[in-house]
Amino acid sequence: MAKSSPMLALDKVLHQPIRTQIAAYLASRGEATFTDLKNALALTDGNLDAHMKKLVQTGYIVSRKEGETVRPQTFYALSSEGKSAFDSYVKALSSILGIAS
Amino acid sequence: MAKSSPMLALDKVLHQPIRTQIAAYLASRGEATFTDLKNALALTDGNLDAHMKKLVQTGYIVSRKEGETVRPQTFYALSSEGKSAFDSYVKALSSILGIAS
DNA sequence: ACTATTTACTCTGAATTACAGAGTGTCAAG
DNA sequence: CTTGACACTCTGTAATTCAGAGTAAATAGT
Numbered sequence: 001m002a003k004s005s006p007m008l009a010l011d012k013v014l015h016q017p018i019r020t021q022i023a024a025y026l027a028s029r030g031e032a033t034f035t036d037l038k039n040a041l042a043l044t045d046g047n048l049d050a051h052m053k054k055l056v057q058t059g060y061i062v063s064r065k066e067g068e069t070v071r072p073q074t075f076y077a078l079s080s081e082g083k084s085a086f087d088s089y090v091k092a093l094s095s096i097l098g099i100a101s
Numbered sequence: 102m103a104k105s106s107p108m109l110a111l112d113k114v115l116h117q118p119i120r121t122q123i124a125a126y127l128a129s130r131g132e133a134t135f136t137d138l139k140n141a142l143a144l145t146d147g148n149l150d151a152h153m154k155k156l157v158q159t160g161y162i163v164s165r166k167e168g169e170t171v172r173p174q175t176f177y178a179l180s181s182e183g184k185s186a187f188d189s190y191v192k193a194l195s196s197i198l199g200i201a202s
Numbered sequence: 203a204c205t206a207t208t209t210a211c212t213c214t215g216a217a218t219t220a221c222a223g224a225g226t227g228t229c230a231a232g
Numbered sequence: 233c234t235t236g237a238c239a240c241t242c243t244g245t246a247a248t249t250c251a252g253a254g255t256a257a258a259t260a261g262t
Contacts, residue, residue: 017111
């Protein structure tokens, strides 16, 4: 008999409590600042920084600096790679959990 | 103005790639042996053991030994606590990801 | 009957990750 | 000109994840 294929694994970068929420937040809002995220998710600075770093390193999130001479602020958003990774992640999850996407 | 309440956090025990799949597998199948899980999820022994240990410690999974004199086999299943934790987890995820549960 | 293999786990230790709090630089107010 | 807030970044520690080695019992082979 054919042995059933192993379940499709979940993206490790995205399937982590804080990062899933960052990605979801950005997916629905489009863009956010460090402080937006920090307040929305109730995180410490260091923790948020570490997760953003990983998301940027992975290529899922891009940042854009606004204001050269004034106090600069960074806006974060999902990259197109990040968007499609998030999409596939949601699909995989839906199928594993048996919910309608 | 009322500041929006922080997003509801995701259960750390359940929101981990392997454990989410173990819970989902048990939620749909009811019961499984160590080897069932190992094959279905394509895991190494040590890795599966570590995750099962955590799930049992947390109280989400209960084990039952079958066969006193014959080669014993352990069956794992979600406890009622595990079931409701999994339910809330799926609901929380659905609301965060904006999908219909 | 005795040895080898398989099954069903458990243990150990190394690598990676998650996180809090301290630190840095800039700006604005008193 | 000092104090405080904002926008991050860095560092160290604790916890987590994982593979492979180890153990014990049962079955298979000769």
